[in-house]
Each structure stands twice: as C-alpha cells, then as structure tokens.
Amino acid sequence: MANRSKLIIGLVIIIVLGSATALAVIRGRQGGIEVRTEMIETRDLVQFVTASGNIRARRTVDISSDVSARVSQLLIEEGDDVVAGQTLLRLEPDQYQAAFSRAEAQLAQSQAQEGQQRANLTQATRDQDRLVQLRARDSILVSRQQLDDARTRVEVQTQLLEAARYGVSQAQAGVDEAEDRLSKTIFSAPMPGKVTRLNVEEGETVIIGTMNNPGSLVLTISDLSLIEVVVQVDETEVSMISLGDRASIRIDAFPDQEFSGQVTEIGNSAITPPSQQQGNQQAAIDFEVVLTLDETDVPLRPDLSATADIIVESRADAVSVPIIALTVRDVAEVSDSVSQSGSDDDDVEGVFLVQDGLVYFQRVQAGIAGQEYFEVLSGLSTGDVVVSGPYQRIRELRDGDAISVIVEEGEEGQKDGSGSQGGIRIRF
Numbered sequence: 001m002a003n004r005s006k007l008i009i010g011l012v013i014i015i016v017l018g019s020a021t022a023l024a025v026i027r028g029r030q031g032g033i034e035v036r037t038e039m040i041e042t043r044d045l046v047q048f049v050t051a052s053g054n055i056r057a058r059r060t061v062d063i064s065s066d067v068s069a070r071v072s073q074l075l076i077e078e079g080d081d082v083v084a085g086q087t088l089l090r091l092e093p094d095q096y097q098a099a100f101s102r103a104e105a106q107l108a109q110s111q112a113q114e115g116q117q118r119a120n121l122t123q124a125t126r127d128q129d130r131l132v133q134l135r136a137r138d139s140i141l142v143s144r145q146q147l148d149d150a151r152t153r154v155e156v157q158t159q160l161l162e163a164a165r166y167g168v169s170q171a172q173a174g175v176d177e178a179e180d181r182l183s184k185t186i187f188s189a190p191m192p193g194k195v196t197r198l199n200v201e202e203g204e205t206v207i208i209g210t211m212n213n214p215g216s217l218v219l220t221i222s223d224l225s226l227i228e229v230v231v232q233v234d235e236t237e238v239s240m241i242s243l244g245d246r247a248s249i250r251i252d253a254f255p256d257q258e259f260s261g262q263v264t265e266i267g268n269s270a271i272t273p274p275s276q277q278q279g280n281q282q283a284a285i286d287f288e289v290v291l292t293l294d295e296t297d298v299p300l301r302p303d304l305s306a307t308a309d310i311i312v313e314s315r316a317d318a319v320s321v322p323i324i325a326l327t328v329r330d331v332a333e334v335s336d337s338v339s340q341s342g343s344d345d346d347d348v349e350g351v352f353l354v355q356d357g358l359v360y361f362q363r364v365q366a367g368i369a370g371q372e373y374f375e376v377l378s379g380l381s382t383g384d385v386v387v388s389g390p391y392q393r394i395r396e397l398r399d400g401d402a403i404s405v406i407v408e409e410g411e412e413g414q415k416d417g418s419g420s421q422g423g424i425r426i427r428f
Contacts, residue, residue: 053231
C-alpha cells in the first residue's frame with residue numbers, strides 16, 4: 001500500500017508539472033516571440049576595407065660598405081638629421097692609400113716607358129731618313145737591304161710606342177680604381193633625412209658582400225617628409241579599392257589620434273604567389289596596398305604598426321536596414337508573392353516586416369555595407385518597422401509569426417508596438 005501511494009503521488013506530480021509546462025508554452029505562443037524592432041530611416045553610409053600593416057618612409061636608403069676596413073671615426077648617431085653630402089663615418093684608409101700610391105707609381109713608370117719608346121721611334125725615323133738620302137745620292141753606299149731594315153725598325157718602334165700608350169691607359173685605370181676604393185672609406189649622406197638605423201660602432205670592422213654573404217649593412221637613412229602605410233589586403237577585397245581612395249588610419253603608438261591618407265599604389269601581383277607557397281594547403285592570397293599619409297606634426301617612425309579603414313563606397317541619405325536584420329530564407333519557406341517576385345535562386349534575401357503584431361518576410365535588394373547598416377535599394381521604405389534582433393530569434397522566425405517587442409532600458413517609443421518606458425515588454 002505504501003508503495004502504491006508513493007506511485008500515485010509521483011504520477012500526480014508529473015501530471016501537474018506537465019500541465020504547467022504546457023500552459024506556459026501556450027501562453028508564450030499567445031504572447032508571441034520576443035524580438036527587437038527598428039524603424040527604417042535614411043543614413044549616410046560608408047563602406048570600408050580594413051587592413052593592417054606598417055609605416056615606412058617613402059624613400060629609404062640602406063648604406064652598405066664596398067670595402068672591408070675598421071671604422072676609425074663615427075660622426076653621427078641613430079636619430080640624427082643629416083643633409084646630402086654630409087660625412088657620416090670614416091674607415092681606416094691605410095691599406096687603400098698604399099694601393100693608391102702604388103697605382104700612381106705604376107702610372108709614372110708607364111709614362112716613362114712611353115717617353116722612352118717615343119725617343120726610340122724618333123731615332124729610328126732619323127736613321128731611316130738618313131739612309132734614304134744617302135741612297136738617293138749614291139745607291140752603292142746604301143743597299144736596299146739596309147733601307148728595308150731601317151723601315152722595319154721604324155714600324156717596330158711605332159708599335160712599341162702604341163703598346164706603351166696602352167700601358168699608360170691601363171695604369172691610369174688602376175689609379176682611378178685605387179682612388180675610388182680609397183674614396184669609399186668615407187661615407188657621405190646620399191640624401192637629406194634621418195638616420196633611422198645605425199649598425200656599427202667605432203672600432204668595428206665592416207665587410208663587403210659576397211655571393212654567400214650579404215655583407216655589412218652600415219646604416220639606413222630615411223626621408224620622413226613623406227610617410228607611407230603599407231597594408232595587406234585580401235584578394236576578395238582588393239578589387240574594391242581604387243587609386244585616390246581616402247582612408248582613416250590608426251597607429252598603435254598613438255591610440256588617441258587619428259590620421260588620414262589616400263591610396264597611392266595597389267599591387268598588381270600577390271605578395272606571396274601560389275607558386276612560391278610551401279605545403280599542400282594554399283595560404284591566403286594578399287596584395288600590397290600603399291597609402292600616403294597626409295602631412296602631420298606627429299613624430300612618426302618607420303615600422304610602427306597601423307590599421308587603415310579604406311573608404312571604397314559612400315552613400316548620402318540612403319535607406320538603410322540593420323545588418324543583423326537581413327536574413328536568408330529558402331524560396332519554399334516564404335509566401336508565393338515573395339518567391340514569384342524574385343529570381344530563380346533557391347535562397348531569398350530579405351527582412352521580417354512588422355505589421356499589426358505579425359511579421360512577414362519581405363524580400364530586399366541590398367547595396368553597400370556600412371559598419372552596422374546595409375543600404376536598401378528596393379523592398380523597404382522609410383517608416384517601415386523590421387525585426388532587428390536577437391539574431392537567434394530572426395533565424396527562427398517564420399512568415400506570419402506573432403511577436404512581442406522587447407524595449408531596451410532607456411529606449412524611446414517606436415512605431416508599431418514600441419513602448420516609451422524602459423524595461424517594458426509589450427505583447428500584441
């Protein structure tokens with residue numbers, strides 16, 4: 001008996017709980033699905049392409065050494081402003097000064113040899129002329145063989161003089177080469193700018209580059225009068241960008257300031273082409289886009305991180321709908337009038353229009369996308385009220401569903417079912 005009583009009591013409890021649950025469901029259905037709504041208005045919309053990258057100077061010169069030697073004098077420090085032609089540092093010139101002196105001595109020797117050959121040619125020419133005159137007076141005193149030998153000696157001396165002249169030219173080239181190498185022990189600024197990188201100290205030895213060794217990067221000079229932001233843009237968005245597009249730029253080092261600029265260069269090929277990517281899985285294809293910053297007094301430095309919002313489209317006073325309100329439905333799920341007015345696609349894009357406490361799926365044609373709103377090209381007019389959230393509720397809505405509007409704390413009343421008191425839930 002005790003067990004039967006407990007069983008009866010348990011059944012009664014289950015029936016009561018089930019009835020309460022069923023009653024709650026019925027009441028929930030009667031009250032409608034709780035949603036937020038928003039009235040369609042006109043807004044100024046701006047569509048952005050957002051990309052990240054780094055700052056660089058438009059013109060940067062990396063200075064490497066063409067000779068190997070020890071730094072004997074360092075005349076600048078990193079961060080210094082320099083002018084074109086200013087001496088930056090000097091290397092020990094002893095080895096190259098000796099090579100230059102040796103080349104000058106070789107040149108002097110070659111010039112002396114040229115003078116000697118010129119004298120030999122003069123003597124050979126005089127001997128030839130004398131024999132010609134003697135043979136003209138008496139052919140017995142000077143034979144033809146002697147005259148031919150004299151002419152041969154003149155030709156030989158002429159060629160030797162020519163060789164001596166080439167020797168002088170070769171020696172002169174050696175002097176020029178030695179002088180050039182000696183001059184490279186002194187580093188001068190190729191342009192005005194700021195020393196943005198200095199990789200050597202006084203007493204260090206710099207080396208020249210070889211096939212397997214890149215050599216020493218001594219310093220870098222950047223012209224910071226024009227600053228560029230280099231960003232990477234995905235292949236799906238690069239086609240939206242055009243030269244001259246304006247951009248709003250945020251630099252991490254200056255979070256409280258906003259900078260402006262415009263697109264001045266768009267890459268024609270990917271930063272890393274698919275042919276150069278390793279592995280079986282293809283990485284994202286990004287393109288380099290360069291923006292030139294407008295003039296600013298902020299002391300910017302190369303390599304700072306930056307994020308750019310590039311304005312690709314803008315609309316003034318555009319009919320707009322919240323992005324969250326736009327949803328997609330299968331053609332079979334919407335009314336005949338909506339499906340027949342659309343295309344042959346299986347999916348229909350639209351919003352849920354609120355009328356007399358019920359929602360009806362309304363097909364729309366969207367234009368550009370702002371940060372929170374889509375432009376509406378057709379399907380809605382100002383003053384219409386649409387369901388604007390929550391997202392999960394919009395996904396569950398069906399054509400003809402009853403709704404109850406949730407008014408957020410502090411919101412003002414809206415058309416077609418919104419109240420004026422914060423926290424009020426109004427049921428249709």
